Amino acid sequence: MGIGPLSRVTPQVVTQEDVVITHEDVDRAHDRVRVSAARAQRGVFSRFRLLWLLVGPGILVMLGENDGPSMLSYAATGARFGIGFFIPFVVLTFCMAVVVQEMTMRLGSATHRGHAELIFDRFGPFWGWFSMIDLGIGNFLTLITEFIAVRAGLGFFGVPPWAAIVGALAFLCLAVITHRYWTWERTLLAIAIFNLVFIPVALLAHPNWHSVGRALITWKPLPGGLSKDTLIIVLADIGATVTPWMLFFQQSATVDKGLTKKDIGLGRIDTVVGAALAATAAVATILATAPLFAHHMTAENFQAAEFAQALQPLIGRFGAALFALGIVEAGMVASVTISISSAYAFGEVARRPHSLNLPMAEGRTFYSVLFLCAATAGAIVLIPGLPLVYVVLLVNVVAVLAMPPALVFLFMLANDREVMGDLVSPMWANILTTGVVVFLTLAGVLFGISVIAPNIFAFLGGK
Amino acid sequence: MPSKDKGHSSITSSDQELVLSSLERDQLAGVKKHLIPRRHLRGLEKFVLWSLRIYLLFMMLVVVYQVWIGTH
Numbered sequence: 001m002g003i004g005p006l007s008r009v010t011p012q013v014v015t016q017e018d019v020v021i022t023h024e025d026v027d028r029a030h031d032r033v034r035v036s037a038a039r040a041q042r043g044v045f046s047r048f049r050l051l052w053l054l055v056g057p058g059i060l061v062m063l064g065e066n067d068g069p070s071m072l073s074y075a076a077t078g079a080r081f082g083i084g085f086f087i088p089f090v091v092l093t094f095c096m097a098v099v100v101q102e103m104t105m106r107l108g109s110a111t112h113r114g115h116a117e118l119i120f121d122r123f124g125p126f127w128g129w130f131s132m133i134d135l136g137i138g139n140f141l142t143l144i145t146e147f148i149a150v151r152a153g154l155g156f157f158g159v160p161p162w163a164a165i166v167g168a169l170a171f172l173c174l175a176v177i178t179h180r181y182w183t184w185e186r187t188l189l190a191i192a193i194f195n196l197v198f199i200p201v202a203l204l205a206h207p208n209w210h211s212v213g214r215a216l217i218t219w220k221p222l223p224g225g226l227s228k229d230t231l232i233i234v235l236a237d238i239g240a241t242v243t244p245w246m247l248f249f250q251q252s253a254t255v256d257k258g259l260t261k262k263d264i265g266l267g268r269i270d271t272v273v274g275a276a277l278a279a280t281a282a283v284a285t286i287l288a289t290a291p292l293f294a295h296h297m298t299a300e301n302f303q304a305a306e307f308a309q310a311l312q313p314l315i316g317r318f319g320a321a322l323f324a325l326g327i328v329e330a331g332m333v334a335s336v337t338i339s340i341s342s343a344y345a346f347g348e349v350a351r352r353p354h355s356l357n358l359p360m361a362e363g364r365t366f367y368s369v370l371f372l373c374a375a376t377a378g379a380i381v382l383i384p385g386l387p388l389v390y391v392v393l394l395v396n397v398v399a400v401l402a403m404p405p406a407l408v409f410l411f412m413l414a415n416d417r418e419v420m421g422d423l424v425s426p427m428w429a430n431i432l433t434t435g436v437v438v439f440l441t442l443a444g445v446l447f448g449i450s451v452i453a454p455n456i457f458a459f460l461g462g463k
Numbered sequence: 464m465p466s467k468d469k470g471h472s473s474i475t476s477s478d479q480e481l482v483l484s485s486l487e488r489d490q491l492a493g494v495k496k497h498l499i500p501r502r503h504l505r506g507l508e509k510f511v512l513w514s515l516r517i518y519l520l521f522m523m524l525v526v527v528y529q530v531w532i533g534t535h
Contacts, residue, residue, distance in 0.1 A: 020493040029482040112489040121499035405515040
């Protein structure tokens with residue numbers, strides 16, 4: 001039996017009680033046997049098989065973050081501001097996401113502990129509960145928006161709201177019904193890849209590729225200068241790529257999958273591939289809705305179904321239907337990943353079993369939290385008259401505001417030599433992470449100023 | 464010798480061997496019951512954590528204010 005860096009701070013004497021073998025261990029061991037067999041073989045095919053076995057958490061977290069509110073933010077970006085500033089900006093935010101998520105994958109692989117568990121153990125319950133409250137509020141608000149997206153997307157096809165929510169909850173149940181991490185991961189990956197449906201939608205919009213290339217290279221200034229509206233979109237686009245639930249989800253999923261320090265290299269590839277796929281879908285969404293900007297159509301109050309309806313004259317019924325389906329997929333996949341992120345964190349903090357390998361009898365708490373979060377969020381969406389539009393608009397902003405404290409915990413854990421051993425963050429990663437924290441904090445401060453003193457940007461030369 | 468949990472009677476001895484030969488010690492669900500020792504926070508670390516906590520609380524009030532303005 002191998003040991004990891006954490007063994008230096010956990011008891012060295014393994015008692016009989018410690019090595020109680022559970023179904024969770026057995027399932028994970030079966031997965032690891034396949035990884036070991038692929039690693040032992042030589043040849044290109046074996047390398048690809050090993051990569052295939054190890055990818056998952058990185059791609060899922062990135063495509064999961066291309067969720068309902070994120071795709072709506074990208075759609076609003078394209079419709080209101082075009083591509084000049086925002087295409088390179090969105091690519092930059094995904095680079096930030098890679099820097100951040102790589103640390104969670106490394107932490108999970110090195111320590112075999114979830115993010116919430118590590119924060120509670122290393123920083124104590126005082127800071128741990130703060131962190132959990134941030135996660136809980138952010139996750140719940142985001143879950144509500146996922147169901148809003150599903151409802152709105154299916155509304156394009158005439159599906160009534162209650163049927164859309166029941167369908168989304170049924171999908172959530174089906175996704176975890178096998179009680180096997182591997183099956184869940186592969187099923188969700190297959191569905192999450194439909195996030196790329198925004199690419200054909202973008203192609204149907206016939207983008208000017210010369211302008212797209214020029215936008216990527218030249219990075220034009222913010223259209224209309226810095227104003228409260230542009231700032232909210234900037235924050236929403238940042239919140240569409242880096243949010244606290246991603247930290248908790250990828251680390252816990254890495255642990256549940258059973259990655260070890262030998263897998264970190266391929267774990268990085270998993271994260272980068274996920275970011276590349278998600279960035280492609282995000283850019284495609286901006287390109288798809290950019291014609292609304294080019295045709296000077298007002299898009300300020302568009303939500304999911306309205307975007308699809310507004311695009312219909314420009315990209316046809318088929319393209320609009322694909323757009324609506326993309327929004328549904330984004331909401332459904334994210335509702336699964338975010339619910340699971342909450343359930344993992346709760347299980348880690350409450351010291352209850354928390355794994356997608358758990359049979360129902362052993363993981364009642366884990367599955368109960370998962371379904372309860374989702375069902376409550378779904379029910380809220382069905383309450384008539386609630387100002388849900390503000391939740392959609394502000395959920396990504398809240399995510400950006402909550403990121404700096406979450407990132408500081410991540411930064412400190414990834415540099416904690418007692419738990420990470422030689423796998424602590426290198427200097428370049430620390431510099432980049434510090435840059436991300438400073439950038440997100442400044443963006444949040446600017447948002448605060450724009451709300452408290454709305455005329456400040458006009459005074460400074462913007463609108 | 465590893466043991467089987469009372470609720471895991473279907474786990475065979477070959478399963479146990481498989482687990483012990485293919486998982487790292489810290490990967491076992493049982494080992495995760497052990498808490499990792501707390502670290503001592505230095506002055507600068509406490510300052511950063513408290514500053515960001517105050518920042519977040521203040522910004523959440525700003526968001527609530529923004530929603531209140533929007534709904535009225």
